[in-house]
Amino acid sequence: MVGGNAIRGTRIGAGPVGESERGESAPRIKVSYFCANGHEATPSFAVDAEIPDEWECQHCGLPAGKERENPPEARRTEPYKSHLAYVKERRSDEDGEAILAEALQRLRERRGA
Incomplete structure (x- = not known):
């Protein structure tokens, strides 16, 4: 098909591609959190951000802590x-x-x- 849609393959509102056009991303740090079921979640935070002591497990929804051997207990609902x-x-x-x-x-x- 000659003369088709010129923006085919891109989404509306897409900006420039590549770090050189959009600037440098903030420095990040990955923190590991462990739940009582043994799952590990590793969200990334900005280096200067306050890092929480607990994080919700992405797999089972239980609270996860930074210590693998001593994960927080499930909250009583x-x-x-x-x-x-x-x-x-x-x-x-x-x-x-x-x-x-x-x-x-x-x-x-x-x-x-």
Whole structure:
């Protein structure tokens, strides 16, 4: 096909290619983090950046630390609680029965029964 699209093979908004056109990249340092499952993550940071003590494992999502022999423990996640579970934490069964009886009494009075 002669006279086809002149920008074929490039993406819209692509800038100049190569370090000489876009300038030098910031100096980087790679840090290794290890999770309890034995995975290793090696993100890179700018040399002058503050490096975190923990990093999330890319493979399993567990917290990862800098020491291979002593990785951080998995954080305890609270199970999902329904609205009823939260109400039961605040009120006893006797309180619930009293509130229900009061609500039913008001309902019966409104209906005239």
